[in-house]
Amino acid sequence: MRIGGGKSLLTQTHERALDVSGNTAPLIVTNRDYYFLSRDELETQQVKPHYLLEPKGRNTAPAVALAALWVQEKDPDACMLVMPADHLIKDTPSFYTAVQHAENLARDGFLVLFGVRPTAPETGFGYIEMGDKVSGQAQVVRRFVEKPDAVTASRYLAQGNYVWNSGMFCFKAGTILDAFEQYSPELLAAAREVHAAIRTDCDKSELPASFAALENISIDYAVMEKAKNLAVIPGDFDWSDIGAWKAVAEAIPADEKGNTSNNCQTIVIDSQNTHIETKDRLVAVIGLNNLLVVDTPDALLVADKSKSQEVREVVSRLKAANHEAHKTHRTVVRPWGSYTVLQDAPGFKIKRISVKPRASLSLQMHHHRSEHWVVVSGTAEVVNGEQIISLQANESTYIPAGNKHRLTNTGEDELALIEVQCGAYLGEDDIVRFEDIYGRAQ
Template identity: 50%
Template structure:
């Protein structure tokens, strides 16, 4: 029996703004030990012997960041496969598309272990034991979910009622699913002993889950299969990927796997576990991962405090000073600052909604934006100019491109740059520069073994990132 881990890495993580953004989602968030939630999920998914491939479902725009995060911790060089969504369609579409991938490459008898990329599990041995029990049941035709034995009457989680009297090898029939309850209902559920937190992790064979998709949501499955069949395939850098075709994928219903399958199927079972699970759903839960000082404060970064208690302060770049405050969450980034009451961190998503409504870029991107070739940081901008610091990774190159509305001046700070500028091909050393008029085809290449750093000065009537025509691209973004 083969277990194929499927990591679902999507969602904007709006409750963890300003660190989590649409173009830098929650799974990429680094914890205090320097590992991201995605990396922890990847390492957890590869605890099992003879894993033939790890499949990751993610957004097309975050593919390269996601790939780099996985490759960084892929010490055993397990093959990677990526299913790339053109836009989000919730977990049912993600799971159905992943099932198409696993069926094609591993057969319909393969067992899929579906793991959200933004959860934290503190007891890997309990996790392994639960997965082994679930995989055995999945091979017999069951759809298995993982239930967490509750430690408190949480109102932010869904619950699973299970038959405690029936069960085999730690796997019990599911009686029903319960939506996120009010506090008094949650207290009664926890006291009763027959309800578990719904972890959002699943295990089933490809054959079984496709049968239930056909039974309950045939239109959704057909749209996913059509999008998968018409998708563009790319193999590069030791992994293979498939971009789902957008026209067909638009027809996929925006619905969760819970609503689409779990609450309807008669095949569903649950494995109760004490694996130390958390969905890291807010800054309050993030703050609980750091040990408090004698005043109840948790500090990540550089902060000076006077008369401060029960606060969480995170700042990567600037010094934060706090005086006479209590019970606050303070998260500082180069372009945005969050100050929230610890008891209201679930409401951070409303700030993101306002930013999006107002068209403010900070809901989507950071001041430093990540690209497959490296990063750029906007240092200053006005109506007719923008100044960027560009870092190109060794051996990487930007697309061969052209801009209609802006000219660019590149000044190399460190490293070596090979530049295509119109009909010219030139090499630039530190303190050398080139000017690229609007309408000129151009390309930037780092031929060296160290980062290439340069300053780019843009001038023109329009400086938006969408003023770009790509003629050729190493990363499949042209055309």
């Protein structure tokens, strides 16, 4: 998402990492499926990151453990700054000051957490109760508190010794590994086996399938809530965990009635404190108060702002119903480009396919569907069974079910084409890959 200055949250986090580390290349731990998307997003950055790619999500404890093993191998004395990629921090000078303080504490053997002074009785965040002073602003961690109800959150705000748990940390690689050894030895032992089997290729290191067997647990539960050498720095920098649409709304300047929108073409009449998120369509609202209206090609959400954290219940119901919306967007990014589903109905599906210059889809075959390709712009080289043909704009080809086929953009500009699929079954899992330059072939 592009919030606060036009850059994506990932790009902003990457730039913060470069600033605090003196342009040392950061390590990004992410899902294997997000590698190409992340790499393309950071393509213009002068310093490129390294990637540690997970075959399956396993929460923050396994991710931090593998990152620490990776970092320690590079530099046994290194300090690690752990930052989620979806945070918005505008006051970067104050953040950098807090990081410098955290590094000093980390080199003294502390596991350092970054707390954020609460500005409202927020029920969507975890809290940290602070104790005695450690050094400067840093204080001892008395306890962690799960997301409280509104009454409890109001009491924490009034007491003044509670901060939001930001989910950012600073520690030496050796210190956090020692903590894993003491409090989660089985997880660390399994992580060491996974680390020993890492396959490295250029800028990325892929974790083996055995990573999926690691315990699915957060770093807070696995280590932080048990450790004794904790310190928390109550940061004076602004901070937002963009984990709900209410947080997105708060990151956008409001009009005189508290309304916000990411699109200047929205029409707002007689409404207050309402956020409108739209991309392609004109949205008009009349007589609304404290609502969220989020219109995307995938779905429409209308919710009270106070209920913004409960979108997860919608996702849970979609998963329970095995609805396609919880698995894919209408526009799906692939290593070679992207495709957008224009229409999906019984017996046929229509896509717009965009292929990057010099990129190529896998050599593949479908059991249950045939495909018609019409080139809109660019130059395509098509493998269709035993044939290799070249197609220009306004030219087409037909690919019967069972035919091996491949699409390549041989030009220097984007290749755009319309694909019409016909068949009794049109699921994305009806694909057999024989060759693939991105390593996705079976």
